[in-house]
Amino acid sequence: MKMSMVKALNSGLRNAMENDPRVLVMGEDVGRLGGVFRVTEGLQKDFGDGRVMDTPLAESGIVGTAVGMTFRGLRPVIEIQFDGFVYPAYDQIVSQVARLHFRSAGKVRMPVVIRIPFGGGIGAVEHHSDSPEAQFAMTAGLKVVSCSNPHDAYWMIQQAIASDDPVVFMEPKRRYWEAGEVDTEVATSTLWSSQIVRPGSDATVIAYGPMVKTCLDSAAAAASEGIELEVIDLRALSPLDLGPVVESVRRTGRAIVVHEAARTLGLGAEIAARVTEECFYSLEAPVQRVTGYDLPYPPSRAEGEFLPSLDRILDAVDRVRAY
Incomplete structure (x- = not known):
């Protein structure tokens, strides 16, 4: 339903x-x-x-x-x-x-x-x-x-x-x-597992919570230009299930992590480090992060400039594909 x-x-x-x-x-x-x-x-x-x-x-x-x-x-x-x-x-x-x-x-x-x-x-x-x-x-x-x-x-x-x-x-x-x-009869997966929510071949986009939809919208926009982004919803932030992420990045060679929280010491930093460790010889470009900024959350009229947007995500896609 x-x-x-x-x-x-x-x-x-x-x-x-x-x-x-x-x-x-x-x-x-x-x-x-x-x-x-x-x-x-x-x-x-x-x-x-x-x-x-x-x-x-x-x-x-x-x-x-x-x-x-x-x-x-x-x-x-x-x-x-x-x-x-x-x-x-x-x-x-x-x-x-x-x-x-x-x-x-x-x-x-x-x-x-x-x-x-x-x-x-x-x-x-x-x-x-x-x-x-x-x-x-x-x-x-x-x-x-x-x-x-x-x-x-x-x-x-x-x-x-x-x-x-x-x-x-x-x-x-x-x-x-x-x-x-919502399928009220069958759960998609366990609580602690991440999921590929859109398959792709050109770059892996990793997100969770509110940013998943934004990343899916970005993937749809990229697809109109012939770029296929694979989007992964982490779902569990601790413990992280990075198995699907590592497998995906080894195929695509490129990774972008997206979250609303501040950049410094955010979850994106941990994910980028782990992906680099596991996928070093597969990466074609450095792991990119698209995040909020390192400042207190701004007044509501400025939040559109603070939050990661479709354009900022697509800019990161351009950066990883430029290598």
């Missing part, structure tokens, strides 16, 4: 709650309001305020409470209202959620899902358009994933909730209202 990403996430959460009474949802305005983006709409009405809980405006307290809940056998799903609001909870996430399994020598599991709407493109004010994924992906003990379309959103949220490891679930907020086909 066809549905928006918001509806797909809502349906996935509903399925997880119906199938496992230990699953609960908590966060600011997730109950009566249904969340700022309405991802949790209707869940409190159907499951009660004991399983869908409105919390105080206290991100550190929300995550700390979720940690305690896991000790009682529960599986909390937390909503951080906006990406820029996660920083008050950063201590709890990296000091407790990420470490307790290791610290307890495997005796304690942390089946916590931390949902974070992330990225720009919606004309929001400060603290509402950040891309903090690298800060969590480099933290040992955390799993980090990002969906890019409604089908993956529907299945990945359920797979994340079923995981016994803590998962930071990054949701591209500017793609929330875009509709797509």
Whole structure:
């Protein structure tokens, strides 16, 4: 069936709650309001305020409470209202959620899902358009994933909730209202695997979350000029599944990594390094990065200049093909 990403996430959460009474949802305005983006709409009405809980405006307290809940056998799903609001909870996430399994020598599991709407493109004010994924992906003990379309959103949220490891679930907020086909019977793949979403032969374009659609649009534009780009959706940011990426780059000889986050020490740097290590003798050109800039997210009227665009991606394609 066809549905928006918001509806797909809502349906996935509903399925997880119906199938496992230990699953609960908590966060600011997730109950009566249904969340700022309405991802949790209707869940409190159907499951009660004991399983869908409105919390105080206290991100550190929300995550700390979720940690305690896991000790009682529960599986909390937390909503951080906006990406820029996660920083008050950063201590709890990296000091407790990420470490307790290791610290307890495997005796304690942390089946916590931390949902974070992330990225720009919606004309929001400060603290509402950040891309903090690298800060969590480099933290040992955390799993980090990002969906890019409604089908993956529907299945990945359920797979994340079923995981016994803590998962930071990054949701591209500017793609929330875009509709797509969702197969509610069969999942495309596991939670931790990357996917080729458009085959090609001339260069490999690697992206995740909100940038996947932009890269697909770029590939369509390039195809009109006879250039076939292969687009790979990483899906899992930690652990990275670079098998399909390496195989693709060995065929195309060229690689471009695209993300909204800042360039310096972003995920693109790690991916470029790993691809260079694995594909050194296959590369026809240096790996290119198309990213946000190394500055705070700008006011909404300037975000079009900040975010990677179709033109910037095609410029990178020209650069790798010039060698």
